[in-house]
Amino acid sequence: MNILTIENLRKTYRTGAEELDVLQGLNLAVEEGTTAAITGESGCGKSTLLNLIAGIDSVSAGIIRCGAFQVEKLSEEELTGYRSGVIGLIFQFHFLLKDFTALENVMIPSFITGAGKAEAEAKAASLLEKVGLSGRTHHYPGQLSGGERQRVAVARALINDPLLILADEPTGNLDENNSLMVQNLLFSLVGELGKTMVLITHDRSFSSRADRVLLLERGTLKSL
Ligand SMILES: Nc1ncnc2c1ncn2[C@@H]1O[C@H](COP(=O)(O)OP(=O)(O)OP(=O)(O)O)[C@@H](O)[C@H]1O
Numbered sequence: 001m002n003i004l005t006i007e008n009l010r011k012t013y014r015t016g017a018e019e020l021d022v023l024q025g026l027n028l029a030v031e032e033g034t035t036a037a038i039t040g041e042s043g044c045g046k047s048t049l050l051n052l053i054a055g056i057d058s059v060s061a062g063i064i065r066c067g068a069f070q071v072e073k074l075s076e077e078e079l080t081g082y083r084s085g086v087i088g089l090i091f092q093f094h095f096l097l098k099d100f101t102a103l104e105n106v107m108i109p110s111f112i113t114g115a116g117k118a119e120a121e122a123k124a125a126s127l128l129e130k131v132g133l134s135g136r137t138h139h140y141p142g143q144l145s146g147g148e149r150q151r152v153a154v155a156r157a158l159i160n161d162p163l164l165i166l167a168d169e170p171t172g173n174l175d176e177n178n179s180l181m182v183q184n185l186l187f188s189l190v191g192e193l194g195k196t197m198v199l200i201t202h203d204r205s206f207s208s209r210a211d212r213v214l215l216l217e218r219g220t221l222k223s224l
């Protein structure tokens with residue numbers, strides 16, 4: 001069964017009189033429990049594609065199905081539930097809230113989907129343990145290292161048990177050791193939890209760990 005199906009996806013950006021056709025009839029199917037890595041040169045549209053799947057940006061044409069959702073047809077209200085309940089997002093920058101502890105940051109998405117506090121706290125603590133941060137739960141982002149912050153972001157992406165994990169250069173800001181740690185963590189958690197993931201990375205050793213590697217070029221994907 002496919003968790004994600006994309007058909008004939010087009011995205012054109014208009015800036016003043018200029019038009020940029022970033023995605024030009026892109027197709028993609030990702031089967032449940034598999035991982036796909038997407039590579040391609042800077043500016044080819046990788047983040048654009050991920051943002052469209054996540055419902056952060058709107059398509060120009062085409063269909064995006066994720067689980068039972070047809071993303072381009074969702075209302076703003078439905079999109080909020082989709083983004084926080086169905087998708088687990090990890091970006092290059094962690095986007096943790098600085099006035100909240102690691103534990104609270106991991107818990108936040110579960111409040112959006114209406115989980116109870118005790119349940120959310122227990123789950124967040126267990127995820128922080130899985131990412132090796134059980135000793136850092138009450139630290140604020142400013143008291144954590146870059147690698148630790150990104151591990152908190154990984155735990156946060158998993159709190160609502162997402163159908164699909166979307167990661168956009170999740171190790172792009174990390175040094176080699178921290179990068180390796182986050183790569184190992186991500187793939188071991190995805191394997192352990194049987195998750196489906198679309199990963200964007202320039203790093204060949206990282207992308208080679210995915211079940212498939214795809215190249216985004218001239219607005220469409222091809223297998224590598
Ligand atoms: N909101 C926008 N308005 C206009 N053009 C945009 C917008 N967002 C992105 N673009 C352009 O669309 C193209 C694709 O951008 P995108 O961010 O998807 O690239 P990318 O493959 O993620 O690159 P990188 O590897 O550098 O992160 C770029 O040429 C970019 O300048």
Ligand SMILES: [Mg+2]
Pocket residue numbers: 046047048168
């Ligand atoms: Mg990008």
